[in-house]
Amino acid sequence: MSVLDKSNKEKLILEVAQKRFGQYGVEKISMQEIADDLKLSKASLYYYFPDKESLYKAVVEKEQHEFITSITERILSIKEPDKLLREYVNTRLSYFRTLLNLSRLRLEAYSDLKPVFRETMIQFKAKEKEIIVKIFKDGVSKGIFFINDPVMTASLFLDLLKGLRISVVNDKKTLFIDDEEYSKLLYNTVAFTDIFIKGMSIK
Amino acid sequence: MSVLDKSNKEKLILEVAQKRFGQYGVEKISMQEIADDLKLSKASLYYYFPDKESLYKAVVEKEQHEFITSITERILSIKEPDKLLREYVNTRLSYFRTLLNLSRLRLEAYSDLKPVFRETMIQFKAKEKEIIVKIFKDGVSKGIFFINDPVMTASLFLDLLKGLRISVVNDKKTLFIDDEEYSKLLYNTVAFTDIFIKGMSIK
Numbered sequence: 001m002s003v004l005d006k007s008n009k010e011k012l013i014l015e016v017a018q019k020r021f022g023q024y025g026v027e028k029i030s031m032q033e034i035a036d037d038l039k040l041s042k043a044s045l046y047y048y049f050p051d052k053e054s055l056y057k058a059v060v061e062k063e064q065h066e067f068i069t070s071i072t073e074r075i076l077s078i079k080e081p082d083k084l085l086r087e088y089v090n091t092r093l094s095y096f097r098t099l100l101n102l103s104r105l106r107l108e109a110y111s112d113l114k115p116v117f118r119e120t121m122i123q124f125k126a127k128e129k130e131i132i133v134k135i136f137k138d139g140v141s142k143g144i145f146f147i148n149d150p151v152m153t154a155s156l157f158l159d160l161l162k163g164l165r166i167s168v169v170n171d172k173k174t175l176f177i178d179d180e181e182y183s184k185l186l187y188n189t190v191a192f193t194d195i196f197i198k199g200m201s202i203k
Numbered sequence: 204m205s206v207l208d209k210s211n212k213e214k215l216i217l218e219v220a221q222k223r224f225g226q227y228g229v230e231k232i233s234m235q236e237i238a239d240d241l242k243l244s245k246a247s248l249y250y251y252f253p254d255k256e257s258l259y260k261a262v263v264e265k266e267q268h269e270f271i272t273s274i275t276e277r278i279l280s281i282k283e284p285d286k287l288l289r290e291y292v293n294t295r296l297s298y299f300r301t302l303l304n305l306s307r308l309r310l311e312a313y314s315d316l317k318p319v320f321r322e323t324m325i326q327f328k329a330k331e332k333e334i335i336v337k338i339f340k341d342g343v344s345k346g347i348f349f350i351n352d353p354v355m356t357a358s359l360f361l362d363l364l365k366g367l368r369i370s371v372v373n374d375k376k377t378l379f380i381d382d383e384e385y386s387k388l389l390y391n392t393v394a395f396t397d398i399f400i401k402g403m404s405i406k
Contacts, residue, residue, distance in 0.1 A: 153398075156391050163366015166373065188359050195356075199402030 010048055013038060018059050018102070025104025025176070026056045057116055059102060064124055067095040071131060081139035082197050088131065089161065089193045090186075096165055097182055104176045129154055136200075145200045157196060164189055213251055216241060221262050221305070228307025228379070229259045260319055262305060267327055270298040274334060284342035285400050291334065292364065292396045293389075299368055300385055307379045332357055339403075348403045360399060367392055 016037045020029045031052055035045040049055035071091055078084045103110065132154040139145030147153050168185050169175055177185065219240045223232045234255050238248040252258035274294055281287045306313065335357040342348030350356050371388050372378055380388065 152394070156394055156398075159370050159391065160363050160366060160395060163363060163370055166369055167362050167366055170369065188362065191355070191359055192363060195359075195399055195402035197402070199398035199400070 006048075013040075013045065013048055013055070014058055014062050017055050018062065021056065021059055021102040022098070026052065026102060027105060027109060031055070053113070053116060056102075056113075057120070060099065060117065061120060063095065063098055063102065064120065067091065068124075068127055075131065075134070081135050081142060081144055082201070084135050084138075085132075085197060086190075086193055088135065089189055092128075092161065093165075093186055093189055097177065100169070100175055100177060104174060106174055110175055125158075128158060132157055139200070143202060146202050147200055153200070160192065160196070161189065164192065209251075216243075216248065216251055216258070217261055217265050220258050221265060224259065224262055224305040225301070229255065229305060230308060230312060234258070256316070256319060259305075259316075260323070263302065263320065264323060266298065266301055266305065267323065270294065271327075271330055278334065278337070284338050284345060284347055285404070287338050288335075288342075288400060289393075289396055291338065292392055295331075295364065296368075296389055296392055300380065303372070303378055303380060307377060309377055313378055328361075331361060335360055342403070346405060349405050350403055356403070363395065363399070364392065367395065 013034070017029075017034055020034060020037065029052075031045055031049075032042055034055070035042045038045070049058065071088060074087055074091070075084060078087060103113075105113065129151075133150050136145060136147050136150040136154055140147055140150060164185060168177055168181055216237070220232075220237055223237060223240065232255075234248055234252075235245055237258070238245045241248070252261065274291060277290055277294070278287060281290060306316075308316065332354075336353050339348060339350050339353040339357055343350055343353060367388065371380055371384055
């Protein structure tokens with residue numbers, strides 16, 4: 001099998017797994033079901049991904065990559081820092097929901113999986129911070145924002161966003177949010193971003 | 204024993220337990236140690252509090268009552284809504300630390316205890332919201348704040364504060380924060396409150 005075939009097959013597996021995990025959550029889907037969807041033998045599937053954990057990790061990294069790519073494109077196309085920040089917040093929240101849907105994990109299962117994602121999560125957090133610092137600094141240089149310490153303020157902004165997300169899943173046994181909870185979270189996130197932008201803006 | 208004696212004795216037990224739990228956390232202190240501190244027999248202590256859980260609950264409720272009383276006094280003495288909000292945030296954070304120190308619980312132990320506090324927590328949350336709504340409405344009527352929906356904005360503000368607190372203890376095995384973590388949390392909380400106030404303020 002050529003390198004190209006291998007990479008195409010991997011891509012296909014990831015697409016099917018992404019769809020299946022997104023529908024039912026990683027715990028409810030077996031490697032057999034994914035192999036069946038692909039009309040592959042289980043042995044062939046295991047050739048690409050030695051266990052479900054590694055497949056799940058690859059799907060999460062794919063989603064992360066798609067999110068970062070999509071945000072980076074928007075950064076190039078949107079010129080107003082405040083508009084860009086709102087756009088970031090919306091896209092980030094929809095990415096959060098995608099990740100939750102992929103997993104639908106019981107909290108214990110999530111704790112077990114955490115170490116697997118440690119490195120990925122640290123890298124993602126760093127990228128996210130870089131993006132927000134860039135938006136804030138851009139706002140300062142355009143005379144729109146007044147921010148003493150853009151790096152600290154970016155961390156604070158991201159912590160606050162994360163806090164809103166955590167507070168929705170904090171008391172749950174399963175990491176999943178329904179439409180109503182998502183609407184409420186979106187409403188709160190938009191209201192928060194609005195106040196935060198006004199609080200940083202030069203009038 | 205007169206009703207007055209009983210209530211005095213209870214008060215004394217609560218003070219000793221408050222001090223002891225605050226020093227070492229509820230898990231590390233036995234009912235025997237508290238009885239010894241009070242020069243009471245264990246049987247007498249159990250007469251007032253049938254188990255450590257009920258004693259711990261009474262101590263938490265005492266702290267809560269002290270916090271609400273102290274904040275209510277400040278509301279009467281401070282006239283500027285923005286100053287009052289900052290004062291609230293500081294006092295609330297120091298109360299959070301007191302509660303953490305009282306418990307120093309392993310996360311599992313905390314999950315087990317949660318149902319015991321459910322009612323207390325709901326009541327406290329309602330009181331807290333009432334206070335912030337009052338401060339926001341006062342700010343609107345004094346022409347300092349522009350807030351469309353003070354009730355929603357109060358919930359949002361409290362969720363955000365909670366999010367900052369949770370993010371510090373989120374990845375911990377024991378619910379405890381050291382001096383450095385507290386300083387960082389205080390710094391973030393003050394910076395957040397500042398931006399939030401500016402974002403709501405009429406310039």
